[in-house]
Amino acid sequence: MLKINGIRKTFLPNTPNEVRALREVSLHIKEGSFTAVIGTNGSGKSTLLNAVAGTFEPDAGSIHLNNLDITRWPEYRRAHLVGRVFQNPFAGTAPGMTIAENIVISMHRGKSRGLGTAVTRSVRDEIADRVRVLKMGLEDRLDNPIGTLSGGQRQALTLLMATWLRPKLLLLDEHTAALDPKSAAKISELTKDIVDHEKLTALMVTHSMQQAVDLPNRIIMMHRGNIVEDVHGDQKTRVRVPDLMAAFDRIAKRDLFDESVATLLARQYG
Amino acid sequence: MSLIIGAFTMGLILSLLSLGMLISFRMIRFMDITVDGSITLGASLAAVLISAGWNPWVATLAAMGGGFLAGAVTGLLHARFKIPELLSGILVMTALYSVNLRVMGRSNIPLLDVPSVSAAMETFIAFMSGGAEKINTLGWMISSTDLATFLTTLFICILIGTLLFRFLLTHLGTALRAAGDNAQMVLAQGLNNKTMIIFSLALANGLVALSGALLAQYQGFADVQMGIGMMVWGLASIIIGEALVGKAGLGLAITGTILGTILFRLLIAIALRWGLNPNDxxxxxxxxxxxxxxxxxxxxxxxxxxxxxxxxxxx
Amino acid sequence: MQLAHSKHGKYLLIQAEGRLDASWSDLFSETLLKYIREGEHQVLVDASGLNFLSSAGIRSLLIVHKELLKVGGTFRLVRPTDFVRDTITVTGFGEWLRSDFPGDFPAESGEAGVLAHPDREHYVLAGDSGLTLIRLDKLFEKISTSSGREKKIAFGVNDFGFGVGEAFQGADSADVSGGGEFVAAAGHVALQPPDERGRPDYLIAEKEYIPELKCRQMLKYSGDMSHIFRFKPIDESPANEISKIIDTVFDLTGADAAGFVVLGEIEGLVGASLVHSADMSRRDDFLAWPDVRDRLSFCGERSYAHEQALITGIAARGERREDFTALYPMPSRPDLSVHIHAVVFPYQPLPNGRLELKSSVSRFFGGPPPRAVMHLIDDARPAIGLGESALIRGACWCGPVLNPEVLL
The missing domain is CATH 1.20.5 (Single alpha-helices involved in coiled-coils or other helix-helix interfaces)
Structure with missing residues (x-):
């Protein structure tokens, strides 16, 4: 389904601020699986997601989606196959435009856009039906600018828009991180419902250990541009938040384990 | 009274400029300075072509095409070559100064005794009024030429306004507005926002050039200097329009822009009448x-x- | 509510005034638990100023009572008001109540905060006893067949030690994981599985059963401890570093080589633990950077503060250092050669005085499971070093090691 092979990305190469964000990362994701990517700040988890979304081209390696080599595809072209929800609840929708207009745009994701009227009566009814499922009362406010809605409502709509045309891959970039706890829980639940119902293949970056345990069926842990843990199958069903915390702890310890520690241990170990 | 009808006509003509800028400045939020050059380009193309004996409507359309191209170049400079938007506009505007001189062959072309787009209307009015010089319109005596120009411009304005309104409600128009509102969202929805910017700027400058073409025909000349400051005038008109009718809704934005431009021209006419030095x-x-x-x-x-x-x- | 405390002989007197209800109960229990941690096990609460007691207040009294029960202390409410007496009698805790101070309660108070016990309180257990040390080291031996790589070792009630091995599960199992680090003391063994993901496992001697381990490497010292001493913070140095404890061990035993067992509240432990023990054929390779990071886990910071540690170790000084090959000089104290391991347990209070080793160890193994097993390291790296492990207070049993090491 999604095959990431040995991608590398260095930001600001050959400068003092050089960041090796991804170092030979390979990841294969099966159709219909829901994968969470967790990691410390600057671990490369968002970079990995952006590499798939096409925000930048990797320095090396390839990305195949649906048996197509999308490595050199520009961002907008990948959107034909990929639905995205961003961390910023304001990033996924056009605030000055109405709910209906926003959704109409997503109804034509990856299709040609002609000179036909965008929001016709029948389209409007279709939108109202789908929006009603969110149980946010938004179906009565289809002509209100999206900018007047709350972050949670906007994120719910972004999620709906990202999955309106069934994407080959759904990318969720910490999509509940900027919301209040109640909205975050609601969006979490909505994500699970949609992914389960539509049997979507999804890749989610998250800060929330609980979310990583609850939603997906596979957890990837990243650190310093590498995948350091890959928990899936039976192992994933057993994993709990403290296990993930312990894994982070191990990573932190390993970081402090430098050559001087090795020398120290060599003298007192045996 | 001819002052008021003149201001109205002028306002209607320039409202096309304002509508163009409504697309670039307000819809896709692009500080497009090309405007000062493309309005002159429209005027000079129309003047040259009409002088060469072209049908004024065809010449006007051709002028519009010229503006369309100029806008597209600005868009390309910004989107493809990553030149900052202000600089892209300045580059094209500066280049257009030479282009306009090349088109006209000199710095000024008078349009005397040549037909304009209002020719048909003049004939029609002459037919209706039996050839009177002045016509009683709502109690005022107005020259039939002025009335014809006014009515033709009004027709064009309403036509363009309606077409623009309809266009912005189509799938393409919706995408165009979204590109200005949230570029990230547009990318995620599979739209190439660079293409959207290029297209929008082309459309905007097409309208600006149309305005220039009509302006040249109304004034009776095209001048290489005529574009200077036009962008600020257009901006002022948009601001007045927004103050008049607010920003809610597309229809209101378009109507407001047209009304704003007219009001602005009226204010200028009055100010000049009261003795404001035109140089100021x-x-x-x-x-x-x-x-x-x-x-x-x-x-x-x-x-x-x-x-x-x-x-x-x-x- | 107001709490004041003063020291009267062996008693700690808490004067509580006001209402002991939901808003004050946590403060009350936390304050008293802190004193219990500091070794105050005879607690009197002067309840004459206590005019209200809610159910949350009773709960906080119960928490304190239970904690004192663990260390064999006493808990009394003296001179209760009628309201408090009635409430406590009705709830069935009448045994706490006393109408007046006990007979041995001194009228004059001692200085508040100064403990009655002398510093480095110590007892001689069996002056002429000593320990014998045996050592097994097949860890880094290159042996073609796996059968010869480990040896079955039993750890009875008089055995102490540490090493690398795995639990013996009846018949010899074919799988050779290489084993994990273990600490054994008085018939109890805590074993860290050779995968840092797992929590430590533990084995306890019961009736006929004696824990047996398939060991690849171990140090075992057996016999009776000759001394016990208690240590606690003193003003100038709140922490008792391992080297300081070892100095006391040498002082008391008068020996230049000694085995010891420590139970105490942790100030901070510095150490490493084995993560991956298979493929340890050569010592140099095993400890070589950077692959060593996959085999050992270094704590990275002074860890497990305020938990309890069970520490077993061997130390030698002077010429006796030459007798033992498995001891390593402490970088900050080159005169001492040591090998020390620790098991970390969640905090439990220790009774005061002359503690019995076996029952004290049992107390910990009988409680919540151990959290970690580690090899203590003296991290004397300049500037970034974490220093050596230290404890706040606790007890240390020790005895001289009589023999040079016997290699199995």
Whole structure:
């Protein structure tokens, strides 16, 4: 389904601020699986997601989606196959435009856009039906600018828009991180419902250990541009938040384990 | 009275410029300076082609095409070559100065005794009125030429306004507006926002050039200097329009822009009548736009101070 | 509510005034638990100023009572008001109540905060006893067949030690994981599985059963401890570093080589633990950077503060250092050669005085499971070093090691 092979990305190469964000990362994701990517700040988890979304081209390696080599595809072209929800609840929708207009745009994701009227009566009814499922009362406010809605409502709509045309891959970039706890829980639940119902293949970056345990069926842990843990199958069903915390702890310890520690241990170990 | 009808006609013509700028400045939020060059390009193309014996309608359309191209070049410079938007506009505007001189062959082309787009209307009015020089319109005596020009311009304005309104509601138009509102979202929805910017700027400058073509025909000449300051005038008109009818809704935005431009021209006509030195006009306009840009935040602070003060007084 | 405390002989007197209800109960129990941690096990609460007691207040009294029960202390409410007496009698805790101070309660108070016990309180257990040390080291031996790589070792009630091995599960199992680090003391063994993901496992001697381990490497010292001493913070140095404890061990035993067992509240432990023990054929390779990071886990910071540690170790000084090959000089104290391991347990209070080793160890193994097993390291790296492990207070049993090491 999604095959990431040995991608590398260095930001600001050959400068003092050089960041090796991804170092030979390979990841294969099966159709219909829901994968969470967790990691410390600057671990490369968002970079990995952006590499798939096409925000930048990797320095090396390839990305195949649906048996197509999308490595050199520009961002907008990948959107034909990929639905995205961003961390910023304001990033996924056009605030000055109405709910209906926003959704109409997503109804034509990856299709040609002609000179036909965008929001016709029948389209409007279709939108109202789908929006009603969110149980946010938004179906009565289809002509209100999206900018007047709350972050949670906007994120719910972004999620709906990202999955309106069934994407080959759904990318969720910490999509509940900027919301209040109640909205975050609601969006979490909505994500699970949609992914389960539509049997979507999804890749989610998250800060929330609980979310990583609850939603997906596979957890990837990243650190310093590498995948350091890959928990899936039976192992994933057993994993709990403290296990993930312990894994982070191990990573932190390993970081402090430098050559001087090795020398120290060599003298007192045996 | 001819002053008022003149201001109206002028306002209607320039409202096409304002509509173009509504697309670039407001819809896709692009500070497009090409405007000063492309309005002259429209005027010079129309003037040259009409002088060469072309049908004025065809010449006007061709002028519009010229503006369309100029806008597309600005868009390309910005989107493809990653030149900052202001600089892209400045580059094209500067280049257009030479282009316009090349097109015209000199710095000024008079349009005397050549037909204009209002020719058909003039014939029609002459037919209706039996060839009278002045016509009683709602109690005022107006020259039939002025009336014809006014009516033709009004027709074009309404036509363009309606077409623009309809267009912005289509799938393409919706995508165009979204590109200006949230580029990230547009990318995620599979739209190439670079293409959207290029197309929008082309469309905007096409309208600006149309305005220039009509302006040349109305004034009776095209001048290589005529574009200077036009962008600020257009901006002022948009701001007045927004103050008049607000920003809610596309229809209102388009109507407001047209009304704003007309009102602005009227204000200028009155000011000139009261003795404002025409040379100071652009300074006054610039000051006005400055005030309009600063006033909202200024008023907000003032309001806060006043309400804060009253609360303090209650305590 | 107001709490004041003063020291009267062996008693700690808490004067509580006001209402002991939901808003004050946590403060009350936390304050008293802190004193219990500091070794105050005879607690009297002067309840004459206590005019209200809610159910949350009773709960906080119960928490304190239970904690004192663990260390054999006493808990009394003296001179209760009628309201408090009635409430406590009704709830069935009448045994706490006393109408007046006990007979041995001195009228004059001692200085508040100064403990009655002398510093480095110590007892001689069996002056002429000593320990014998045996050592097994097949860890880094290159042996073609796996059968010869480990040896079955039993750890009875008089055995102490540490090493690398795995639990013996009846018949010899074919799988050779290489084993994990273990600490054994008085018939109890805590074993860290050779995968840092797992929590430590533990084995306890019961009736006929004696824990047996398939060891690849171990140090075992057996016999009776000759001394016990208690240590606690003193003003100038709140922490008792391992080297300081070892100095006391040498002082008391008068020996230049000694085995010891420590139970105490942790100030901070510095150490490493084995993560991956298979493929340890050569010592140099095993400890070589950077692959060593996959085999050992270094704590990275002074860890497990305020938990309890069970520490077993061997130390030698002077010429006796030459007798033992498995001891390593402490970088900050080159005169001492040591090998020390620790098991970390969640905090439990220790009774005062002359503690019995076996029952004290049992107390910990009988409680919540151990959290970690580690090899203590003296991290004397300049500037970034974490220093050596230290404890706040606790007990240390020790005895001289009589023999040079016997290699199995």
């Amino acid at each position: 006009l652009k300074l006054v306009t610039a000051l006005f736009v400055f005030a309009a840009l600063v006033a909202p935040s200024w008023i907000a602070t003032l309001k806060k101070k006043i309400s804060g003060g009253s609360r303090y007084a209650q305590n």
